Amino acid sequence: MVQKLDTLVETASQTAGPYVHIGCMPTYAGIGGIYETEIGESPISDGAKGEIIEITGEVIDGTGWALRDAMLESWQPDAAGIFPGAEGADPAVNGFCRFAADFESGKFTLRTVKPGTYKGRGGVVQAPHISLWVVSRGINTGLQTRIYFEDEDNSNDPLLNRIEQRPRADTLIAKKTAEGKYTFNVVLQGDKETVFLDL
């Protein structure tokens, strides 16, 4: 026998299921008005400093089909790389957004401000990115990933540089389609499978 640890084990994840919108996006589920204020409706408010961008995409399964029931959440710092709540952060950036794959088309849209770089622990600079969390029916534990941008300098990003198979890093980089417009697909399975994270 040995001494007992004082630590606990994290509660097991269970799928968000097909009706996640009821609990997290009631208006989207068709029961708007149940809450006066819904969270995650937009990561920015009027007057947010920086470039306003729109990222569109799909969450694609192993057969190439776009999920119609996925919910996504994003979290990011402001244009100066400061996280909401920290000193000097842009008060018009709350940094958090919830958005869903469209019930008909499977397309999602995130409208936000382009995040800035920041220094992580040890002073390592992280290229601009938005953290993404994907849940749905059939996903047992929420999937973490990141959206980087093809028109930023990603060459020294510590996370992208940890990806051994370099072409796979492209799965984390949003493609620019027009000024302020990007596309980013989350591929759950297959040759183009997105790099999912364990951070």
Place this chain on the structure above:
Amino acid sequence: MKDLGPLIPRNRDAHPPAYTPDYKTSVTRSPKWTLLSMESTPSEETGPRFGHSILGEWDNNMIMNFTKGKAPAVGERILVHGRVLDENNRPVPHTLIEAWQANAGGRYRHKKDTYFAPLDPNFGGCGRTITDENGYYEFLTIRPGAYPWPNRANDWRPMHIHFSIFGTGFGQRLITQMYFEGDPLINLCPIVKTVQSRGQIEGLVAPLDMSKARGMDFLAYKFDIVLRGRRQTMFENKLEGM
């Protein structure tokens, strides 16, 4: 912002694997390649915070919130209460908990639910609350019904309530489900059984708690939730280069 320290790496054995073929939908939605593991960064260590100002009068009462107090939902009245802790056994105060569930007949108020159990005109199916300074929370609801679902030809979901919890960092984000003590469908459910460890499954089953039940009003069930913790040693948060 104060550096709260890196998150303890997720113990993946505590969670279901991605590919669980008895839960058929997971087959085409499960990543096949390995996750990229690294120490957490500010993107995971910080996260959205929500204050009591977002909460409305009825948010923590699914019996009454759909009608804003005008008429109660049908079903067995229950109080669900518990505590949010982290892996270091410390309470997680002031964190948002969202819950959603089927009505007493096992039907969700959602455009995609076509089960023929009727909707309850007085039941919406979502509620939310924020933990107090010691991590405790509670809400009122009705016991959700079990229901059949399209998986294998005769699969039924045990009675359950979905939970979404935030914590203090985006990397702590967790969605799970609470089951009810004594429900024989728990052991038949392929979604429950995506969790490989018996102990971890037991951690999802809320016991009846008569100490919180109120006579002639409601029964009570206790559901504690554990989120990822943060590594805190005297070697953390040192100046650069030390």
